[in-house]
Amino acid sequence: MGFDMSVSAEVRLLCDEVAKFVREQVDPRSRWIEENDAIPDDLMQLARDMGLFGLTIPEEYGGSGLDLAGKCAIEEVMGRTNYGFATLIGNHTGISTTGITALGNVEQKQRFLPKMASGEWVGAFALTEPQAGSDPASMRTMAVKKGDRYVLNGEKIYITNAGPAHVFTVMAITDKSKGIKGISVFVIERDTPGFSVGKNELKMGMHGCTTAPLSFTDCEVPAANLLGAEGMGYVQAMKTLTAGRVTVSARCCGMMDKLIDQTADYMKTRTQGGKRLADHQGLQWMLADMAVARDAARGLTQRAIEVLMRGERGTMEASTAKVFSTEALGRVVDAAVQIHGGMGYMREVGIETTFRDARIVRIYEGTSEIQRNIIAGLLLKD
Ligand SMILES: Cc1cc2nc3c(=O)[nH]c(=O)nc-3n(C[C@H](O)[C@H](O)[C@H](O)COP(=O)(O)OP(=O)(O)OC[C@H]3O[C@@H](n4cnc5c(N)ncnc54)[C@H](O)[C@@H]3O)c2cc1C
Structure with a gap:
């Protein structure tokens, strides 16, 4: 289901x-x-x-x-x-x-x-910086208010969709003395003077989807491009990422569905040693474990969806779903390659591509380590 x-x-x-x-x-x-x-x-x-x-x-x-x-x-x-x-x-x-x-x-x-x-305008979300990855609070991009404008200086890296995007949601510091409460969120249009998109990165997987750095040099944006009030950037980014983590988990479930279907089909058609792969108990158990991992991931993701849909914060549930689903996908795709044998290593069947694609989900929208920090932090809260 x-x-x-x-x-x-x-x-x-x-x-x-x-x-x-x-x-x-x-x-x-x-x-x-x-x-x-x-x-x-x-x-x-x-x-x-x-x-x-x-x-x-x-x-x-x-x-x-x-x-x-x-x-x-x-x-x-x-x-x-x-x-x-x-x-x-x-x-x-x-x-x-x-x-x-x-x-x-x-x-x-x-x-x-x-x-x-x-779809005339594609969007991108820009939080990460060279010195601020897992710890976005150490960002350095500044937005200084001058009259009815803000002037941005700084850089962002690894921004998904930067290639085709026209609308960038960008986090920047408006008041350094306030720490994370001094981070604000702006909408920047691609053709804004002082804003530029760098070269598309070459990646392990996720081909077709661009990832590129952004740079802001005395980039002036109208004050009307500030989203919400000053200082709402960090909280909004965390809320955005909490929901984002649940959607990443849901995509992992779909990826596991496909890998399980493909692997079961292959097991029924490939014969070795006089019997189908499907008749080797060792492989049957591997397939069963793939389904157990997928179903557990789906259950945790469903729980996170329900908690967030009730209007609760859902931080713990979203992080739990993300860490489990993304790591489950890693195990499932590895087993899929193994059960396909040499064929699993070939480009032809596509599992090799999924193997590389799947690696990103443990990194973006908060690494597995950061999810565990969040979960442990909540468990250990006084
Ligand atoms: C393909 C791709 C697309 C991306 N898209 C976007 C995007 O659209 N927008 C955006 O803003 N960002 C994006 N990112 C950035 C992504 O969110 C960061 O790469 C990620 O948060 C990790 O930051 P980092 O790369 O700086 O690694 P680091 O923070 O340097 O981490 C290095 C290692 O140390 C671990 N680590 C760090 N801090 C701790 C800690 N406190 N406790 C334990 N372990 C820790 C990490 O888990 C990791 O294993 C993208 C990244 C990639 C690769």
Whole structure:
């Protein structure tokens, strides 16, 4: 049973449509995306036409208005297709729009969300800096107020979607003396003078989805681009990441579903030593363990969805789901390679690609170590 069972019939229908779309349009282009480290223009347009960029944007601004449960149901579907494409859409409809939806005033929402919903403008979320990764509080990017403008100086690294993005949600310090309460959040448009996007990084996996540094040199933005009040940046970033961690977990569940299906199919067709792989008990147990890991991940993710949907903070549940699901995916993809033998190591069947793609989920949106710090911190709180 997937997350789609906990959403409305309408959202289930949408999941079916997205599943058909990825099967018919994304899967056949997956090898091209992998080899060219790019998303074909025609696929971007098909994704816009399909409404994928607007999935979580409120209906009044042109989107489908999915809540966290709906977003996770879609993530699960997207977990079955090309990881770079799934990340581009997942990041845009997740951490890159959440801040604007949560903190934006009506004018800001009207300015940004309709074009983000149509996919004309892609979004990115920029928190990480060279000196501030696991500890974002040590960021150095400054935003100094001058009249009706803020002047930004600093740099960000590893920013997903930086290649195609037009709208960047950027965290910067407005008052150094206040520590994390002095971090604010801005919306920066790509063509703002003083702002530039660096070279696309070459990565282990996640091909097709760009990752690049950003630089701000006396970059002036109107004060109207501040989201919420000054000082709300850190808290909003943490809230955004808490929900983001749950959606990453949901995508991992979809990835594990596909790996289990592929592996079971292969076990039924490949024969060695006069019997099918499916008839070797050692391999049966490996397959069973893959399903146990996937189901436990799904249970923890479902719990986190429910807690967050009730309006509770859900920090513990989100971190628990993320650390378990991402590590479970690591074990499952490793077993999938092993059961496929030499074939698992070949590009042809795609498991090798998933093996590399899967490595990122233990790093971004908070590493496994940081999730454990969060969980232990809450358990040890006086
Ligand atoms: C492909 C990719 C896409 C990304 N996309 C984005 C994005 O869109 N936006 C964005 O803002 N960021 C993004 N990131 C950044 C990502 O969130 C960071 O890489 C991640 O948080 C880790 O930070 P770091 O790389 O600086 O590692 P470091 O913080 O230097 O960590 C190095 C190691 O030390 C461990 N460690 C650090 N501190 C502690 C501690 N207190 N206790 C125990 N262990 C610790 C870490 O777990 C890790 O194993 C992306 C990264 C990648 C690789």
